[in-house]
Amino acid sequence: MAQVVKDYNPSIQRTTQLQYFKPIEPHLFSGDGMPYYHNGTFYLYWLLDEGHHAGLDGLGGHQWALSTTTDLVHWKHHPVALGIDNEAWEKSICTGSVIADKGLFYAFYATRVKDANGVHEQLSYAISNDGGYTYEKQSPNPFYLAPEECISRDFRDPKVFKGSDSLFHLFVSGNLKEPAIGGFGGYLVHLVSADLKNWKEVDSPLRGQQGTPECADYFKWNDWYYLLYSIAGHTHYVMSKAPYGPWIYPKSQSLIAHFECVYKTARFKNGRRIAVAYSPYRAGDKDDGDRIWGGTILFREVYQEPDGTLSTKFLPEVLPASSPMTIPAIKTPSPSVVAIRDGQLNIAAAGEMGVAEMDELPDNYRISMRIEPDGNYEELGLFLRATDEHESGYRLALNPNHETVRMHNTSIDAVKGLNEPIFLDVIVYGDFFDVCVNNKRTVVNRLPEQKGKNLFFYVKNGNATIRDVKIEKITNH
Structure with missing residues (x-):
């Protein structure tokens, strides 16, 4: 004691x-x-x-x-x-x-x-x-x-x-x-x-x-x-x-x-x-x-x-101090479902799951983006601190029907506006995974185990455009 x-x-x-x-x-x-x-x-x-x-x-x-x-x-x-x-x-x-x-x-x-x-x-x-x-x-x-x-x-x-x-x-x-x-x-x-x-x-x-x-x-x-x-x-x-x-x-x-x-x-x-x-x-x-x-x-x-x-x-x-960095190239393993045009990511995944990948991110970073759903969708979001598709990291999932935002194994509910354009702001810092949705709702989780450097964007059973992706490296960990 x-x-x-x-x-x-x-x-x-x-x-x-x-x-x-x-x-x-x-x-x-x-x-x-x-x-x-x-x-x-x-x-x-x-x-x-x-x-x-x-x-x-x-x-x-x-x-x-x-x-x-x-x-x-x-x-x-x-x-x-x-x-x-x-x-x-x-x-x-x-x-x-x-x-x-x-x-x-x-x-x-x-x-x-x-x-x-x-x-x-x-x-x-x-x-x-x-x-x-x-x-x-x-x-x-x-x-x-x-x-x-x-x-x-x-x-x-x-x-x-x-x-x-x-x-x-x-x-x-x-x-x-x-x-x-x-x-x-x-x-x-x-x-x-x-x-x-x-x-x-x-x-x-x-x-x-x-x-x-x-x-x-x-x-x-x-x-x-x-x-x-x-x-x-x-x-x-x-x-x-x-x-x-x-x-x-x-x-x-x-x-x-x-x-x-x-x-x-x-x-x-x-x-x-x-x-x-x-x-x-x-x-x-x-x-x-x-x-x-x-x-x-x-x-x-x-x-x-x-x-x-x-x-x-x-x-x-x-917030932790951060500095702008060059955005890593985005890989699109299935061009028929995921395409990059004019700096934006277009995912057409009705009846399936569309995925894009970004590699070699810093250990600690802040990423923000605008997501524009096209109609309803089952779920969309990110996999953070991933190693590859088999060790996919921690799932950040937005679900409009349930009005939930889930950061791996914790979630918030009654989150409005998930069928409309979404501003998503995420801090990955130490064991913190801190999420802000539309500058209206926040959820944080503490996840100390996985250390992968990759990130996946995904849309399941729906269509969405992801634009204005911005990444800053956190410099005072």
Whole structure:
């Protein structure tokens, strides 16, 4: 079992291209992100992890690390902002949130505790007098225990905000002991305060969840209110014209992806909103290994569609550095099905599968293209890191009938517009296969095993034109 991390060195971490960031120390990892924007500075608090949640008897042993930026390009890493002071009872400083008020920063978090009655979680808070860089824990500690109807082991991740009623609010993850239907007891405990110190419980804004709704986020954007919460790492969102519902559950859940865990967001300059998650490692470093807790930080830019729903795309300021390269020649093994004309790839594969090949790509690269389907098709996409047709690499498959995008063995659904012209943007970097479709939906997978240098384009049971192929070599792996 790992203990409390004491050897994290902020001075040696990379300070640009922070997508896929983890501490440079091999045994340390990044967990849940807690972004906050204040007076021109973007604060990213994140859980510092050793041993994939193994710290302090397997209860986490987490502490809050801090990285800041004013432009999303240049970052500064700071010493632990909120740490464990007493290993005898503070088994983890869990995910939380911060708010600035009257010159002070307030950090609200749950402490995971192990005692004679087992493991439980309780609310604590700390205050910063130096602009959010270091925090001092406050008394009483804890200041709030789980309500009687809530399982005390599932009482964590407080989200603090100031409401339109001028009161401060906390949304806290909870799970009912006696739900109406077994297994659907997940809810948010809702606390309010006038002074950030004395709290009382009011009606819950969310109930009936299958599992504890973790790491809640809440914000107003133009005319809509948004509530985010994560179940088993998958971040759902609901939206409403009123502060606390009734909620609409959108069909296109743009933040749900298996390797993009517990998104939380913060506003940024010029009306932008930045989402931060962590991308977990795979057990045994195998393509089919389960997710394990802790990994690397993952950024997305979130934007609001005209109907209020949310879309996601790559955040350009944090992407790996890359440089243009000459596009390798494209081979067309079946000219009757696949043809190259005027720099575009035409695939006519009704009733069969049309394939074109590109060889000798770099280990790490970014490839983008425009795909124009001609009518419906069963499936199209790419095979990445292929060796040859027998070791075809990892399949990136777009399916318009199912509205799915699959990156090997993970997928997203309710992806609209796959029968229309598609802009496809893919980053192949280390074990990351990061995909953005039409600058609206993203999916990432972690696949460490195959190392081929070839790529296949393909269309199955349909016709499509692929044009404007662009490849850049990633230079800072």
